[in-house]
Amino acid sequence: EDQVTQSPEALRLQEGESSSLNCSYTVSGLRGLFWYRQDPGKGPEFLFTLYSAGEEKEKERLKATLTKKESFLHITAPKPEDSATYLCAVQAHGETSGSRLTFGEGTQLTVNP
Amino acid sequence: DGGITQSPKYLFRKEGQNVTLSCEQNLNHDAMYWYRQDPGQGLRLIYYSQIVNDFQKGDIAEGYSVSREKKESFPLTVTSAQKNPTAFYLCASSNYRVPRNQPQHFGDGTRLSIL
Numbered sequence: 001e002d003q004v005t006q007s008p009e010a011l012r013l014q015e016g017e018s019s020s021l022n023c024s025y026t027v028s029g030l031r032g033l034f035w036y037r038q039d040p041g042k043g044p045e046f047l048f049t050l051y052s053a054g055e056e057k058e059k060e061r062l063k064a065t066l067t068k069k070e071s072f073l074h075i076t077a078p079k080p081e082d083s084a085t086y087l088c089a090v091q092a093h094g095e096t097s098g099s100r101l102t103f104g105e106g107t108q109l110t111v112n113p
Numbered sequence: 114d115g116g117i118t119q120s121p122k123y124l125f126r127k128e129g130q131n132v133t134l135s136c137e138q139n140l141n142h143d144a145m146y147w148y149r150q151d152p153g154q155g156l157r158l159i160y161y162s163q164i165v166n167d168f169q170k171g172d173i174a175e176g177y178s179v180s181r182e183k184k185e186s187f188p189l190t191v192t193s194a195q196k197n198p199t200a201f202y203l204c205a206s207s208n209y210r211v212p213r214n215q216p217q218h219f220g221d222g223t224r225l226s227i228l
Binding site: 041043 | 117156157171205214216217219220
């Protein structure tokens with residue numbers, strides 16, 4: 001059974017204080033790992049897809065990295081508007097493209113001014 | 114603008130009542146999905162559909178039903194058999210006919226509560 005575990009559950013940072021969120025996964029062959037951002041009362045917003053170990057993607061203050069067992073979402077010099085819940089999801093080989101994802105429970109990030 | 118529209122934003126259900134949640138997309142995506150999100154929990158898959166007139170059960174399909182008569186629409190019915198329907202329901206879609214994974218894109222959800 002595919003499993004995704006995110007840590008920490010909640011993280012409070014001061015504006016400008018860089019940190020990382022972790023996503024550990026167990027999957028029978030990774031087809032893709034996805035990061036999303038979710039604001040309260042809204043649907044998840046897509047951030048990144050990572051396909052293979054060693055891959056990195058960047059967008060503004062966010063950088064996602066991938067190893068064979070986990071992914072990190074690094075947040076550099078965060079601002080209050082980065083406050084949100086960040087979700088990680090995986091898709092396994094054997095699932096056809098466009099098929100089911102397994103989500104973690106998310107990390108709730110709060111950035112204080 | 115292209116996107117996924119879920120309606121209504123808030124919905125209330127009485128005991129013994131079936132309710133239907135609407136999901137429409139104009140992204141020309143083949144695949145559509147329904148998830149349930151409970152406080153402090155990740156998204157759990159209810160049903161998904163990769164093509165019109167075909168759909169598969171997810172992990173928590175009991176008490177729910179769907180139809181996929183049009184590519185753009187994937188309504189979810191929460192039946193009276195679902196004993197704990199209070200949750201945030203999210204609809205998503207993705208481009209299925211590509212060589213590699215494409216991300217799922219989400220609507221802004223429907224919050225269902227019991228009266």
